[in-house]
Amino acid sequence: MPRRHHDMGGLPAGPVATDEHAHAPWEKKVDAILRLLSGKGIMTVDELRRGIEEIGPDAYDRLSYYERWITSISNNLLEKRVIGVSELGEAMQEAQIRHAQAVGSQSQ
Template structure:
């Protein structure tokens, strides 16, 4: 269990040099969600809306627990949304409203 000092000195992403178990040689084909998310984030970087460093900082800001629970691209999506809100590119109100619209659309399409 990490001590309080460790939590401050070693944020969740800063793994270099820490003890850890064996590397499991794992991989998987990307899901459509992962691919869309990756493509979106690349386009955001191209337009300097969310660059790689901002994205990573956005992930780090989620904190150890969320980082541990969410998958890689789930973290990217949340990070992008927070960075865009922070920078005033979108507001959380319009994002929430749009998410409700999309959810309604998808639910209707599935029904």
């Protein structure tokens, strides 16, 4: 098995970019979800990491930090059958509708 993608210590890379962004509300929500699930013993930080490591090199680099986290969290919750696939799809659709309504009411 070759070196895994996330295990990057010592590899060549460019300069450290020190510009920063303030965490968006949804990013903090991802963090909060993981803390709660971990605190309740539903999933471990180790499972979070495993899920992140398994998303593949392309997605690992393309996704932002908390995009990787929520990908791993949702996959773990599906594997553990805490949530189901189609109900997750429906909840995502509902989130989009709620957001569109909120944005629409803002611009009126």
